[in-house]
Amino acid sequence: MAGETILVTGGAGYIGAHTCLALAQAGFTVVVYDSLVHGHRAFAKFGALEVGDVRDRERLSAVVAAHQPAAIVHFAALIEAGVSVRDPAPFYDVNVGGVAALLDAARAHGQPPIVFSSTCATYGAPLQAALDETHPQQPLNPYGWTKFAAERMFADHATAYGQRSTWLRYFNAAGAAPEHGLGEHHDPETHAIPLAIFALLGRRDAFTLFGEDYDTRDGSCVRDYIHVLDLADAHVRAVRRLIDGGPGEIFNLGTGDGASVKEVAAAIERVTGRVLPLVRAGRRPGDSAALVANAAKARRELGWRAERNLDAIIQSAWTWHAEVEPKVFP
Ligand SMILES: NC(=O)c1ccc[n+]([C@@H]2O[C@H](COP(=O)([O-])OP(=O)(O)OC[C@H]3O[C@@H](n4cnc5c(N)ncnc54)[C@H](O)[C@@H]3O)[C@@H](O)[C@H]2O)c1
Incomplete structure (x- = not known):
């Protein structure tokens, strides 16, 4: 029914x-x-x-x-x-x-x-x-x-x-669900993980790191992926x-657990086994140092929590962009 x-x-x-x-x-x-x-x-x-x-x-x-x-x-x-x-x-x-x-x-x-x-x-x-x-x-x-x-x-x-x-x-x-033929396919793409993967795949020259002097654990911006x-x-x-x-x-x-841009870059290299071409630039206007969720309310009232970690996000995005996206959008 x-x-x-x-x-x-x-x-x-x-x-x-x-x-x-x-x-x-x-x-x-x-x-x-x-x-x-x-x-x-x-x-x-x-x-x-x-x-x-x-x-x-x-x-x-x-x-x-x-x-x-x-x-x-x-x-x-x-x-x-x-x-x-x-x-x-x-x-x-x-x-x-x-x-x-x-x-x-x-x-x-x-x-x-x-x-x-x-x-x-x-x-x-x-x-x-x-x-x-x-x-x-x-x-x-x-x-x-x-x-x-x-x-x-x-x-x-x-x-x-x-x-x-x-x-x-x-x-x-x-992240993505490549096993279901789904993933991120934005034009223009502005999100960090696909942009880094594009640099690995040669669709862009390099991944740009904007700012290394923020008040965060390694100086780069922290986001909650x-x-x-x-x-x-x-x-x-x-x-x-x-x-x-x-x-x-x-x-x-959100996960409640932020990752810095440098940590994302390192995770991408770890998951894919490739070296990420990286260029360093100054801060971008309007970027906050860190944006991380306290998602305790969703956990309490919806019984929800983020189950997939950064490596799982990157693995799924990599499979999507490297293997599946070219077939869905030839
Ligand atoms: N991607 C993120 O990280 C993020 C973060 C916070 C909030 N959001 C919100 O989540 C929602 C979805 O984001 P997304 O990343 O999937 O974006 P997306 O661009 O992939 O999806 C938006 C969809 O809305 C459709 N659309 C746009 N204008 C329309 C219109 N006038 N009439 C009918 N359809 C229209 C587009 O064709 C597209 O399919 C948005 O409301 C966005 O603001 C996204």
């Missing part, structure tokens, strides 16, 4: 596709809603694909009405923080306008609960070593502000209309909890 339907906006993208896999494995019926502006038809293979833009209110509303989802997971967004500084308008249009359209569509059709992709970028510069959900929010770029604004909209719709939503603030998503399948698992738990009538909540999703 087909399980409850989950509508996944942005389900043809990186984290969305891995979450569709996990939802399908958990017995849900998946429907993807994606404009394919940055997503891939090849990733939308765990259920029906409805091609559409989240800003297209009529189409979005018709899709929600047609599928009557038990819950919605909202990934669809523009994600490049650097681009958002130069050109914020489309970020507000998609990341804020898209949420406004989604909330109206949900309100018109039975108010299915919503799981929302938020980000540690809403916190801004960290005031403590590991950030919990109560850390003040002062984003450092327009991308972070669009996600912050979307959170406010969800909060106000909860108060006024009773719309339930859970916000998942991810730290650095990484979380395997995309661990993220996907958290979404399934958040969806289940909302469908079962649980309250909307905010959860940080």
Whole structure:
């Protein structure tokens, strides 16, 4: 028997596709809603694909009405923080306008609960070593502000209309599920692990280390890398909890265990047995020294924890980029 339907906006993208896999494995019926502006038809293979833009209110509303989802997971967004500084308008249009359209569509059709992709970028510069959900929010770029604004909209719709939503603030998503033909395929790619792997594969000349004079254990920036399948698992738990009538909540999703850029580079050499071509550059403006999650709340309330370590993340990303990605995207 087909399980409850989950509508996944942005389900043809990186984290969305891995979450569709996990939802399908958990017995849900998946429907993807994606404009394919940055997503891939090849990733939308765990259920029906409805091609559409989240800003297209009529189409979005018709899709929600047609599928009557038990819950919605909202990934669809523009994600490049650097681009958002130069050109914020489309970020507000998609990341804020898209949420406004989604909330109206949900309100018109039975108010299915919503799981929302938020980000540690809403916190801004960290005031403590590991950030919990109560850390003040002062984003450092327009991308972070669009996600912050979307959170406010969800909060106000909860108060006024009773719309339930859970916000998942991810730290650095990484890794892949090459055995399922899934992995990171962004253009342009800006994330550290794929960029380092591209340098190993000769797709780039070298991997750039930005800054070695931060106040961290080895001077390079520390980030909390979380395997995309661990993220996907958290979404399934958040969806289940909302469908079962649980309250909307905010959860940080990270390992709680940061890795420095130098540690990532060393792990990549260890896992692949290759030497990473590396160039050293100065600090990049806007980079915090360290961003690490305190994910105790997700552990306590969702029964979730990140199961896969940095080596497992790198191994899966390496297999994806070296072997599987060229076959999926010839
Ligand atoms: N990648 C990370 O490390 C990270 C960290 C924190 C938060 N997030 C959030 O997670 C979500 C997914 O990120 P990702 O890395 O999978 O990005 P992605 O670009 O791979 O996926 C985003 C998907 O949304 C779709 N999309 C974009 N604009 C759309 C529109 N107007 N209408 C319909 N579909 C549209 C794209 O086609 C794509 O499939 C985003 O909301 C992002 O802000 C990502």
